[in-house]
Every structure is written in structure tokens, then in C-alpha cells.
Amino acid sequence: MRLQGWILDLYPSPQGMKLWLMEVNQNRHRLIDSFTPAFYVSGSPDSLRRLHGALEPKHSALVCRMTERTDIWERESREVLEISVQHPTQYSSWTRWVQRFDSALRLYNSDLMLASLYCWQKNVFPLALVEVDADEDGQVQHIECRDSEWSFDYELPPLEIMHVRLGGLPRIDPVHGRQTALEVEVGEREYELDESGEPAAVALERLLKWHDPDLILTDWGDAAILPRLRQQAAQLGVALQFNRDPDAQVQQSKARSFMSYGRILFKNSATTLFGRLHVDTRNSFIANKCDLAGLWELARVTKLPVQYCARTTTGTGISYMQMELAYRDGVLIPSQKAEPEDPKPPDALLSADRGGLVFTPKLGFFTNVAELDFVSEYPSIMARFNVSPETVNCPCCPDAPRVPELGYRICQQRRGITSRVVERLISKRTELKQRQPEVSSSTAQRYKLQRDALKWLLVCCFGYTGYKNARFGKIEAHEAINAVARETLLVAKEIAETRGFELLHALVDSLYVWKDQASREDYEQLAREIERQTRLPLAIEAVYRYIVFLPSRQFEDVPVPNRFFAVSNGGSLKVRGLELRRHDTPPLIARMQGQVLDILAEAHDYDSYCRKVEEARAVERKYEENLENGAIAVEDLIVSKRLTRPVRDYRKACHTAIAAQQLYGSGVRLRPGQTVEYIITDSEARIPNDRVRAYSRWEGWHGYDRRRYREMLREAFEVFLKPCGA
């Protein structure tokens, strides 16, 4: 039979790669394609011979042959043993077997996601439109891609989507004690499974059979809803079929805490289905930020299976794109990052180990200020100047131009893998932006989400060059990019000042410049000149009617980067560093600041600003009144804080520790990086436990601390008074 449809899901099975194909008429097919993933082993000729000999008796499971592949750092072909695994599900166990056989051997391509490796081999990708010839048993004879991951307008499979969530406040983790009815929505139909009649697991099983959804989209499904339902089904002896594939078991991964850029973060467990997709929007950065359109885009360009793509970091996405290029170039993919830093003298380390350049702002109120932003600056540097881990200080270009400050050389002969990946992403993102004005509003919205998803890939590609686990990472590449960015900002500053502009603030890749009576055309000319000299794209983010640079919270006269608010000539607001932007701010405070800013946005100059502040004061007072009168929903008072350590390790009775202890005491297991939500009940209570109450343990009689919330309102309003000298 010949089928045309989209690849909905794919995963390895003992017989090969299992594909779920969805036709345009919503028929779904389970297919098997033969697939023998290979990994490579490098070592001394003797040790490879010994390994080859030891593997010979295992010829029913493995096929071995000597071949050549390229080492990315040495840029030379190397003789390696290629080991092809007949049954894909045994791939990992064979790599471990080889590692145990001789720990001195080096393994390559040995811990790749097999679904992606299959995609690279067959030139397909998740959600691609493909044509398949298959026999009656579903065995694929031939598969051909009718799609491109780089196309802008692509058709997507007509997915049947089932939304599953718990009633109540969606931002609160149900594991913290939220017990509400399950809400299920499929198309126009809505169901409430409240346990008053039949158990939710029984009702949901019926709905799954009835609607047979392709995608289950949940809020807190990974760690709360699906595990609970499965547990209930097991207790009742009900066969709850989340999977469409009857031969596969639902996969539940472990939650974990980890450090990133000095912060401890928490990654919840994942519930992965087979033959059907499950995306938990609370456990998917990309679905949360860029909706499903962004997720589809990312799955297509990174070639990561949808469910994995939804839950992994965008860094993994970039990494897989690099690995695909390496695979196509015949470059060995190391199983771990082993390329260390080159030795340097201490002063060189001091010069190199620095981040972006910052010029702290001049404090106060300024009108007619332009913000000039280098567009995707760090990725653009990587693409434009060919900065990639293997191109920095390459052995082939001793006379290559030097990176400013550091003296590193950049390869002039070959394009780097990271530069090529980044180049493609920048190009697609730029094209989507250019097309946006010419398309319908719904397409424009989809383009925006696609662009945002690509932006997240670009954002992390720089950090990934220095990331300790990036397989093709090298710290010198990270340092070189930073050095070029610093030099670029300095050049831009000098050009601006030479042309009579004053630099009010500069932050890594953006400059805030001012010149008396400057027109937009003046700013555009400046931008073009900077672009010409730096060879990096620069755009006018906005010309602000006014901008207010605020001091540090602790010291009135100390400027801090990125703490300001501004109103563009078009009237739109840009806010950085205010309570409104913080994740832990109670909604009440954030909403008050938002409303105040809406009033202030009507001001045109300093005098009108000061008048508007007086007008806005009434808004703040109204909030205070509502607080006094109890006319505030308790949800508006929730403070959300991230745990920075295990609950038992808190030594001081800070609010976060108290709330965490309360949850812990009621059986909620919390881990570092998780968020706790609480209400301030009496911040000065002698007994620490009375100071705050975890939101899910809060009851009306606990009340809330009016005085403390009033102080928070006033503090949040005071920042707007500063320009007027208050």
C-alpha cells in the first residue's frame, strides 16, 4: 500500500523504528521501518582487533567493519570500528558492553536519540509529510519525504486534541494539595470528571476510546494528572489506555533538580506516551512560551520527537542540529564533552573569562531616546565571523586574523558546525519576519510563534558553546564571542559619540542614545553607520518619548543596568527590573504597577509626567482601600518563591522556608528548584509558622497581613515618584 501522511510519533522497537503515520483523512497507521543504528569505536589497532574478535560470535545481533571517520578537533580521518546494531532497542546495551569490554576505548555516536538518528538517515523529521510504501503487515518498503524542515508554510496533521486540566487556579502545582475536578475538552465538547459519579480514571478511559485523541494537552499532566489517573486505574483494575500503541508501556521519567547559571532549577518528571502525544504546558518551556506552533517548528527543525522536544531544553535542540551536520559530514560525535580548555597564563584567563560589556545608565528622566539593538548579536557573530568551537585556534590557519583582546585565531578555510546551524536559523527567522506583513493575521501570528521558537534556539546557541556538557563545546569559542561583542559595543559607542549622540546606557547588545532634537532619520543614519562598521545587523528597537532610568533598590544614587521604564513614540511600554516583571510578585502589586504605567504612558514630557504621577496616585490608593476592606481575592496576594535548597537545609525562618515546611509537614515532597506559593499572614508574628501560610493550606480564618501588603504597594509605587524628586 502507498500512504501519504505526517509522522506523528516515532520510537525504536526490537524490529526497527516504529512510525505512526497520520493521513489527511485522520486515518492512523502503525508502521515498522528497518533500522540498524551504528556507533563507532576508536582505540589502538590492537584493542580494536581484540574488540572486533570478541564481537564476531555475536554476528546475529551486530555487524562490524573497519571504516574511517573524521575527528572534529584534529580534522583528520581516523580508522574506527563501526558497529551496527540489528535490534535498535539493544543499541544502548551494546554501547555499554563495549565500554565494559575495554574502558580505554573511545565511543562515538553512541548515546544519540535513535528517533533523531533515524530521521538523519532517512531524511525525514517529526511532523514531516511523507510518502510511504508499506506491505500489509505495516513493514515500510520505502519512505520519501515530501516536506522540508526549512519551509515557511507547511501543512500540519489534522490532530484531534484533548485538553485535560484541573479546575481552580492553574498556576498552583496540584501536587501541593490542589484537589479539584478534572476538566476535559475535545473540540466543542467539555466534560467535568468530578469523582461524584464514577472515578475519573473510568470516565477518562471512555473518553479516550470515544475521541481517540492524537494529542493530550495538559496542565500539570506530567507529574500530577496522568500519574494520579494511572494510579487510580491500577487500584480499580481498570485498563486506562493512554498509549495508542498496545505493545508499549507509558514511560515515566524521574524529576530532578539542577544548576544553571548559578540558579537551582527543577525539572519535573515526564509522562511520555507511545503512538499518541502528550504535552504538559506546565512542563514544556517551548509550548508555554510559543504555543503549539512554536513546538511544531522546533520539533521539525531539530528533528527531536515532539514529546521529547516539548520537555527538553532548547540547548539540546541546538546540540542535535549540530550533531546532524556532523553526522552528514562524517564527523565523529563524541559521547561526552572532553575537549578541555587550552592552558593560559593567569592574566590571559582574566582577560578572557568575561561576559558582555555594560555601561551603567545615567539616572533620571530623558526624552527622545533611541534604543539600538544588535539583531541576534551573538548568533550573528557566530555566523558572520565563523566562530565555532572547532574553528577557534584551528591548526590550519596560523596567520588568521585575531579576535580582539584575546588574540585567538578563527579558521579561514572551513565553516564551523555551529556557524552553519546558526546561519540557517537566522536566515529562516529573518525570512519569516520579512513575510509577516504580507500574510493574513492568523498566518502572521503563526509566523511570530515560529520566529519566537527559533529565537529561543538562537538565544542558547551561544551559551551552549561554553556549556560543560555540550559535545561540540569549547570554552575559547564562548570567550571569543564575548570578546567580539564587547569590541562591537565599544565601536558602536564611539561612532555614536563621534556623531554627537550621548550614550545613556548600554547593555551587551543594546544601546540607549540621545541627541537633542534628533529625528528618527538621524537615529536610522546612526544605526546604518554602526551596521556598516561592525558588519552586524542593527535595528532601532524604538524611539522613546521618554525613558526613566532608576537607581538600585538599596542606594538612591547608584545606577544599575536594566532597571527602567520607557514609553515609545507609539505609546507602547517597555519595563525592566520593576516588581511587575518579577515572577515572585503578588498579582495585586503587578496589576497596580501595570495600571499606573498605563496612566504614565500618556505623558509626553517631564511636566506632564509629574502631573500623571499625581493622577496615578489615586490608583494606588484605591488598591490600598480594597486591601483594607478585604475586597481583594486571596489569589492576588500569592507570593511565589523558588526553593534554593532542600527544605531541611534552610537554617533561617524565611517566608519561603516556613511555607515549604508547612507543605512538607502535610506530606508534600519538595525539591530544590520547585516553587512554593504562600500568603503573608502576619509577617511580624513571634511564631514563625504564623508569618505566612502556604497557599494550598490557607483558609479564610488565617487572613492576610494588610500592613505588609500595603507596604509592598507603596514601595512598588514609589519608583514612579523618583523622577519627580520624591
Place this chain on the structure above:
Amino acid sequence: MAVPSSTDALAVSSASPPKLWALSELGLSVFHGHPETPRLFHYFLPGLVRQGKRILCLDGANRFDPLLIARFARRTKSLPFHQQLRVARAFTCFQLTELLVRAPRLLRDFPAEALIVTALPDLYFDEDVREVEAAASFRQALAALRVLEPLRLVVAVFSGADFFQTERRKFFQQLKAQANHVWKFAENEEGKLYLNSEKSTASKPRALP
């Protein structure tokens, strides 16, 4: 606890017998016993530089502090830290192993008389790295250290392994077994550090201020 502050070590060096904070034994020495051990190697550097020795530092703990070296250099004025010191950081156990494997080549390019290694085997305790891989990588690291034995080289490993709760602590026993000298930092009643020899031909405790 009397861990030296940034410039104390120099004050001590000039006011105390020169053998304090000095590395002199050829072969592999392991220092451990204090939570700050991976940082304490800094205080051995002035003595080495003063003796005209070149030092290659493979910093697995990411504790190398160029600002502290700058202060040492300012205090001593004439000591050429920047000429006599090279540092390479490792952020994973695989990178540290690779640096050790490459050490003979690195020593050809920069002929050092002293090799300092930090966070061995602490870096191999990373739970994100599977046991089998960490063990394989650590075995390679030990083998790489053995390759250095014929060289007339002071090799000093500064380890914080005592302060990890992991089954992989056995790696540390293996390292100590391979070492020629094992020194343990301890504190006296006044809270000052001293070194106890746990394995050495000369086992007399060495006082540190």
C-alpha cells in the same frame, strides 16, 4: 578555621621557614582533609615561583583565582607569576581526564617542573555521569598520572573528596594508593592549619600557620 586570606600566605612565606606552603617532593602528592583544599593550592604557588619553577595547573575545581594571583604578584613585585604559570580548567571529569592524558604534550609546550591538579577525583562524583563512564574515565586519569612517573615532576593533587557522600569515594582510595605522598590538612587548637603526613617516607607532621 584559619584558611589563609588572599595575601596571608605571602606574609607567612616571608616571615616563616621557607618550607611552609612549599611543594618539594617529586612524584605524586595528594592533599586533602579540608573543605577548601581545592583552593589551597594557590598558597603553594608563591614558593614554587620563587624557586623559579614553572607550574602547570589543571583546575578541575574551577577554583583558580587570577585576581588572587594578581594580588600575589603585586605583593611580591618581582615574582613572575604570569611567565611561570599556566592554567587550564576542566568542567567535566572527561575534560580533566583528557587534560591529564595530554599532560606530556602540554609539558613539552610549557616545560613545567610542577603539575597541580584540583578536584581529582571530586569531578568524577558527578551524578549526571553514569557510574561505568565515570569509573572508566577515572581509570584513564590514573593511568595518565602513571605515565608522568618517569618525568622529574612534582605532581600535587588537591582534593575535596572527603566531603562528598558517594559510593564513588572508592576512587579516592585508589588515588591515594597510587600516590607517593598523602598529606591531610588539619587544624590545631588555635584553628590554624597544619599538614599530617598519611603516606610518605618522611611522616613527620608539617606545621602550617
